Amino acid sequence: MIIKNTPWEKRNLGIASSVELIIEQHDNWSAVEKDISDRKEQYQVMHVPGGLTDVLINAQDLGFRMIETNIQLVRDLKKIELPQIYKRFEPHISYHIADSEETDYILSRISEGNMFTTDKVAKDPLLGSKKSGERYAFWTKDVLSGGAELLCMFYKDKMIGFDVLVKKNDTTANAFLGGLFPEYNDSGLGFSIIYQITAYARDCGYKKIVTGVSSNNFPILKLHELLGYSTTGCTYCLIKHA
Amino acid sequence: MTNIEKYNNAFMESFEISAEDLPGLKYQDIDTWDSVGHMTLIAALEEAFDIMMDTDDIIDLSSYEKGQEILSKEEYGVEF
Numbered sequence: 001m002i003i004k005n006t007p008w009e010k011r012n013l014g015i016a017s018s019v020e021l022i023i024e025q026h027d028n029w030s031a032v033e034k035d036i037s038d039r040k041e042q043y044q045v046m047h048v049p050g051g052l053t054d055v056l057i058n059a060q061d062l063g064f065r066m067i068e069t070n071i072q073l074v075r076d077l078k079k080i081e082l083p084q085i086y087k088r089f090e091p092h093i094s095y096h097i098a099d100s101e102e103t104d105y106i107l108s109r110i111s112e113g114n115m116f117t118t119d120k121v122a123k124d125p126l127l128g129s130k131k132s133g134e135r136y137a138f139w140t141k142d143v144l145s146g147g148a149e150l151l152c153m154f155y156k157d158k159m160i161g162f163d164v165l166v167k168k169n170d171t172t173a174n175a176f177l178g179g180l181f182p183e184y185n186d187s188g189l190g191f192s193i194i195y196q197i198t199a200y201a202r203d204c205g206y207k208k209i210v211t212g213v214s215s216n217n218f219p220i221l222k223l224h225e226l227l228g229y230s231t232t233g234c235t236y237c238l239i240k241h242a
Numbered sequence: 243m244t245n246i247e248k249y250n251n252a253f254m255e256s257f258e259i260s261a262e263d264l265p266g267l268k269y270q271d272i273d274t275w276d277s278v279g280h281m282t283l284i285a286a287l288e289e290a291f292d293i294m295m296d297t298d299d300i301i302d303l304s305s306y307e308k309g310q311e312i313l314s315k316e317e318y319g320v321e322f
């Protein structure tokens with residue numbers, strides 16, 4: 001098990017102390033239990049590899065609550081093509097790298113708290129979507145300062161959303177975070193966010209792109225599958241407020 | 243088959259719902275009307291009425307009633 005202190009969550013979530021407990025495949029539950037049963041951090045997040053249901057059950061006996069499964073996805077970038085009906089949107093969708101004004105605008109939209117409503121923070125009754133938005137805005141700012149790229153997504157002349165691409169290694173990019181602004185939620189335009197970041201990663205020379213979606217957001221999983229992504233694994237996520 | 247029957251069938255087959263679910267139905271009211279289901283519906287409507295919808299109209303089609311309003315436009319010429 002990896003025990004990771006996460007002091008940035010004090011800034012992100014306004015909590016006094018937090019920790020991430022990352023369970024590994026070979027972990028022995030007795031050893032894990034010894035390490036986690038008396039922890040005092042206010043907010044504890046446990047990541048369990050998919051399939052380790054014994055850990056899932058035992059951790060819940062210690063007060064952890066299952067909140068989501070993170071589903072990992074990958075797409076090979078050799079050939080990218082929109083399904084037929086979506087092709088008619090192609091002349092009308094575009095993107096560019098955000099300038100500083102656009103970056104500020106996007107960060108402010110993220111922090112409003114109504115873009116991301118399905119993740120472990122948004123779904124947590126003690127935290128909620130406003131905190132989730134603030135956390136994502138801080139986190140995005142951090143990854144941008146580390147070299148990530150922020151793309152503004154457009155339909156015709158309207159900015160409809162954004163995506164953040166992080167270099168994982170020379171061949172693989174990570175679609176770290178992306179979304180439609182809430183006013184476009186019921187438009188069917190979500191595909192353009194995924195499609196354009198995929199195309200951008202290919203244009204940058206990457207061979208594949210990876211991302212993760214929450215099991216609480218099934219429509220986004222379906223959309224990724226439609227656009228050629230396939231699942232590679234999953235991680236259970238549990239939380240505990242001590 | 244009448245136009246309203248064709249229209250209703252497109253919704254019922256795309257979203258696996260019945261006729262009584264149609265009045266007042268809005269995007270995301272049901273699990274099957276998500277962004278993937280939306281394009282399935284558009285494809286069904288285009289096939290049923292032999293039309294090709296404009297992208298702005300695809301985006302605007304946010305409810306069962308709104309769809310009728312859009313298809314009644316002059317460029318599609320569907321009468322209900």
